[in-house]
Amino acid sequence: MNAPVNPAREETMDVSGSIDETKQDMTGEEADAVEEAANFDGFELKPEVARAVEEMGYEAPMQVQTETYADIMAGKDLLVQSRTGSGKTAAFGIPIVQGVVDIDQAAVQCLIICPTRELAGQVATELTKLGKHAGLKVAAVYGGAGIEPQIRSIKEGAQVVVGTPGRVLDHLRRKTLVPTNLKLFVLDECDEMLSMGFQQEILNIVSQLPTERQTLMFSATISEDVEELAKTYTRNAANLSLSDDYIGVKEVDHFYYMVTDAPRHRELVRVLQHEEIGAAIVFCNTREETGVVAKFLQQKGWKAEPISSDLTQKERERVMDRMRKGKIKVLVATDVAARGLDIQHVTHVINYSFPDSAEVYVHRTGRTGRAGKHGTAISLVTPQQIGSLHYVKLAYGIEPEERHLPSEQELASQREGRRYRNLVRSLPRDPDPEYASLARRLWHSGNGLAVFSHLLREYMGGNRPKSGRRPRSRDESNERPARQSARRDEREYSNDRHDDLVKLYVNLGRKDGLRTEDIRAFLTEESSVDEETLRQIRLRDTHTYVFVDPAAVDPFVERIRGKTFKGKSVVVEPARK
Numbered sequence: 001m002n003a004p005v006n007p008a009r010e011e012t013m014d015v016s017g018s019i020d021e022t023k024q025d026m027t028g029e030e031a032d033a034v035e036e037a038a039n040f041d042g043f044e045l046k047p048e049v050a051r052a053v054e055e056m057g058y059e060a061p062m063q064v065q066t067e068t069y070a071d072i073m074a075g076k077d078l079l080v081q082s083r084t085g086s087g088k089t090a091a092f093g094i095p096i097v098q099g100v101v102d103i104d105q106a107a108v109q110c111l112i113i114c115p116t117r118e119l120a121g122q123v124a125t126e127l128t129k130l131g132k133h134a135g136l137k138v139a140a141v142y143g144g145a146g147i148e149p150q151i152r153s154i155k156e157g158a159q160v161v162v163g164t165p166g167r168v169l170d171h172l173r174r175k176t177l178v179p180t181n182l183k184l185f186v187l188d189e190c191d192e193m194l195s196m197g198f199q200q201e202i203l204n205i206v207s208q209l210p211t212e213r214q215t216l217m218f219s220a221t222i223s224e225d226v227e228e229l230a231k232t233y234t235r236n237a238a239n240l241s242l243s244d245d246y247i248g249v250k251e252v253d254h255f256y257y258m259v260t261d262a263p264r265h266r267e268l269v270r271v272l273q274h275e276e277i278g279a280a281i282v283f284c285n286t287r288e289e290t291g292v293v294a295k296f297l298q299q300k301g302w303k304a305e306p307i308s309s310d311l312t313q314k315e316r317e318r319v320m321d322r323m324r325k326g327k328i329k330v331l332v333a334t335d336v337a338a339r340g341l342d343i344q345h346v347t348h349v350i351n352y353s354f355p356d357s358a359e360v361y362v363h364r365t366g367r368t369g370r371a372g373k374h375g376t377a378i379s380l381v382t383p384q385q386i387g388s389l390h391y392v393k394l395a396y397g398i399e400p401e402e403r404h405l406p407s408e409q410e411l412a413s414q415r416e417g418r419r420y421r422n423l424v425r426s427l428p429r430d431p432d433p434e435y436a437s438l439a440r441r442l443w444h445s446g447n448g449l450a451v452f453s454h455l456l457r458e459y460m461g462g463n464r465p466k467s468g469r470r471p472r473s474r475d476e477s478n479e480r481p482a483r484q485s486a487r488r489d490e491r492e493y494s495n496d497r498h499d500d501l502v503k504l505y506v507n508l509g510r511k512d513g514l515r516t517e518d519i520r521a522f523l524t525e526e527s528s529v530d531e532e533t534l535r536q537i538r539l540r541d542t543h544t545y546v547f548v549d550p551a552a553v554d555p556f557v558e559r560i561r562g563k564t565f566k567g568k569s570v571v572v573e574p575a576r577k
Helices: 007-016 019-023 028-037 047-055 063-073 088-100 117-130 147-155 165-174 190-195 199-206 224-233 265-274 287-299 313-324 358-365 383-396 408-426 433-443 448-459 474-496 516-527 550-560
Strands: 078-081 110-113 138-141 160-163 184-187 214-219 238-241 252-258 280-283 304-307 330-333 348-351 375-381 401-403 502-506 534-539 544-548 572-574
Touching: 047 088, 047 117, 063 078, 063 088, 063 238, 078 224, 088 110, 088 117, 088 184, 088 214, 110 165, 110 199, 117 138, 117 160, 117 313, 138 147, 138 165, 147 165, 160 165, 165 199, 190 199, 190 214, 190 224, 190 358, 199 224, 214 224, 265 287, 265 348, 265 375, 265 408, 287 304, 287 330, 304 313, 313 516, 348 358, 358 375, 358 383, 375 383, 433 448, 502 550, 516 534, 516 544, 516 550, 544 550, 550 572
Parallel strands: 078 214, 078 238, 110 160, 110 184, 138 160, 184 214, 252 375, 252 401, 280 330, 280 348, 304 330, 348 375
Antiparallel strands: 502 544, 502 572, 534 544
């Protein structure tokens, strides 16, 4: 097997991005090593493993995979410092499928411990994909899910078990997980597990494992507790530091805004308006804060939702699914609730409340700039918290840059610029000659500015202006309610027609504590239809009317049948005419 690429060459490759240029100054063997590091040739993968890697879209190994592969395959114990989102799962997952685990042996040979249910589920999913052509069986075991399916999965010959500490201990006590044949033990996100108070559970698990085993520990930060754990339960583990030199430097830009000590909701909104936000996680120090902040953002028109330990597993999964699909722009979270989250497209991490420690700051900011993408970390800092920010600078060599909160005039100018760019992008390149002639005529008329501003407002989704209407006579005013009623009846009738939209009745309404967006989220999730299928939703106190395309009616009704909401059986049926 070829040796991994020399770490000393790694920086050159990252900066230049050109393998050919780097190879010019190398010997033949060094050049071959660089070439192989740019793809998976140096790993000499089995065909079924190479096929899975290709299908998952991995074009080249990431640094943590390159640096650890040979040692893992050689059976060495490792303590690896590598930041969140750096490719750790594939770092131990590829060797597992490549040969660390005997696929022909229907017994648990690998145990992977993760701090949260979400991370355990994500690791299990990735390993299943990596091993699908090789025949690898993976069992995910964690709380909040039925234990019987987990027992069946292990009994059916799972070679790999991925789980949380509590549920793994539960299976060990029940003897449904027997580690007699265990070869590999992996602790993922060690620092998070220890900070969450899982040290005793980990010690209990380790005490029941075979002493002759390989142990891998992965952690974003290496604290004294992590080092002590490694000394006690590994065999002279090699210590690989792959992230301490560049945490927050290469992938993440760090900024801070000075704010007052009062509630900073409005300052947060100004920051969100000022930054080019794609998707953001806003961190708060308490569960109560997450709810208050998320509600305020919703009132200001932001697609925001809180996530905390108060949510059930199903509610949590619904929020995360909406976040991954881009239906939520801002996720408001506590540190505990955010542990194990894997959202690749987060562009910004915002510390609404500054963290209590430098390590927590690193974990938070590690949620952006993932997998080689660029990210931005922003902190709202009071004068009393400058000392904590300074400590982060000293501990990790990060140099956050101060920014000033934008004025209302600056925000208005930014909004105008964004609208201009969006408008230009949405229009065809060549205007229709007739309308171009009309536009020129209007522009030079006395009413040009009023007409154009009105058209822009309408085209870009604004409300119709309330002023500037022609005064109505008394007769016209008296006739207006009748005309409105007739138009409303006509609109209701057209929506009920089979060749337009079908009107359905749903027995959920405001009295069930629901808003329109809640109804839409619940129905789309439970029916697995696109949001666009629900063309219109009219929320009432005791029920809701939903308008859908005729072709979607039968599958939509069928999928909702038998569903419950907070213990209430959901009824969906054609509305009475």
